[in-house]
Amino acid sequence: MNRRSYRGKCIKLNLKNFEIARVLHEIAIYEEMKGEMFKPRAYEKAALYIGSLAEDVGTIYKKGGIKALMQLPGIGRNIAEKLVELIQTDGLAYYEQLKREIPVDLTTLSSIEGMGPKKVKLLYEKLGITNIEELEKAIREKRVRALRGFGESSEQKILKGIEFFKKSHGGRFILGFILNTFEDILQRLKKLDSVKNAKLAGSARRMKESIGDADFLASSDKPQKVMDFFTSMPEVAYIHTKGRTKSTVRLKSGINCDLRIVPEESFGAALQYFTGSKQHNVLLRTIALHKGYKLNEYGLYDKRNRQIAGKTEESIYSKLGLPFITPELREDKGEIEAARYGRLPKLIGYDDLKGDLQIHTNWTDGNYTIIEMTEAASKAGLEYIAITDHSRTLEIAHGLNERKLKQQEKEIKRVNNTTKQNGRITILTGVEVNILKDGSLDLENNVLMEFDIVGAAVHSHFSLSKEEQTKRLVSAMYNPNVDILFHPTCRVIQKRHPLDIDFDKILDVSKETNTILEVDSSPERLDLQDEYIQRAIENKCKIVIDSDAHDKSHFHFLKFGISQARRGWAEKKDVVNTLPLEKFLKSLK
């Protein structure tokens, strides 16, 4: 952050959103240390919003100046000015001042379970602790227990928190890889005699791509029994807290799970409350206040404290004058206003897909034969699929050359004849053609034109300049044989940043050339991501949702692609592979 100037010239290092979000997050913690009441919330809200934004803050600033920044929710003049300073200088004087006053590794220390701003501050002021190593040492030397507000048991708790932090490197969990675990726990909860109703709430219910913890909710007259069951499940590694209405455990897989228990008449209110998001709920509570009500996890209450709604979520929204808002939309991204004016989208449903246009077989890097994958697709309820194995230059995946592709085409036609006769599913011929560094494709046009479906994708040179990368994708999209741009931004969640591209340009060319943009449903890709899906739809671009299946078991990935599309406000009509086969084929280039 200090690489400010070089021979007096300003070097722009282009801070990424997550770095800017981190600065704002740390300012929030510093403000809380100072005892500020409301500033921390303002900074935290801004940090969360910017951290979740797909488009670079720098790009927004370049396009619309400080005014565009101030139009973002939760960003006023003051924070906007700080953003401009960060964008222009890669530094922020205000932040650096705070850092000088209390020079500690704030992000790390405060991410240790049980450590908040006040404790970090006290530990620095009394014991000079600035990082996790010094904290651990002080505890081992029994110096922490002497401080007011700490004791032997807090020392042990912090030590456990440090241990966990070191193991988990503070990561979030990819929903598609862990949702099964939760559904399994939920089934067991539901089977208990003492449980009337149980649901998974939280960000998992909102189908966020990654989650920090899981929130279970149950209604019961015998909460103690349910809590005993929950805290003694075989997968529990550690019990954080155990109370009558709330318990938190950590599973052996490392993820924290909460269980809340409420009376049956509060189940809907609690479900609404614990589903979040936090910002969505704050807005709902404000609406409740305006109407003279009070909303909490036990229900909606009038002035005389009588419950007027709470058994179902629908009753809460309805009494607030709103239609039901589906969990995937509850992110404070305009859904409440849309609900108020009857403009909520009619989201694509989880059963609406008829086709899947990206599937791999053991001809390249898939695990099963064409016929095995076809049968699995049929079982998943699909009416048509395209086999799209990799092309020749993707050597890591044993890409197919022209000769092999010809052979595969024959095999597909053979299988297709038998399955069609059974009246089941149609297999389209296809390929995932590799986009080379200069934007050309690794198969000739006379080869490509033989396929029913051509998906083009980037698999190398991920860090070209924005201009080069955009030009590269655009050039592939102008190819008359390319129907779909597969996993357009190439991101891998928590592993690889999205390509640096001019997404507006991609959208323009997608529309101009009728090139479909894919939502790849692989749980660690989900590419396009929700926000880009929303922008694609606003620009009237077409999208498809594909499984990118490499295994018979991968068709259930489609659920996560659909949820991502729902989070991007996609309707059935926006997604081309909800069409029956004939209409789908007609809609291609």
Add this chain to the structure above:
DNA sequence: GCCGTTTTCGGCCCGACTGTTTTCAGTCG
């Protein structure tokens, strides 16, 4: 520091659990 069906000033969601207290502060979601 943000924001507007109460508003450009004066509000800002709210309850549960823990540990260290002897009535509550800090943390979490």
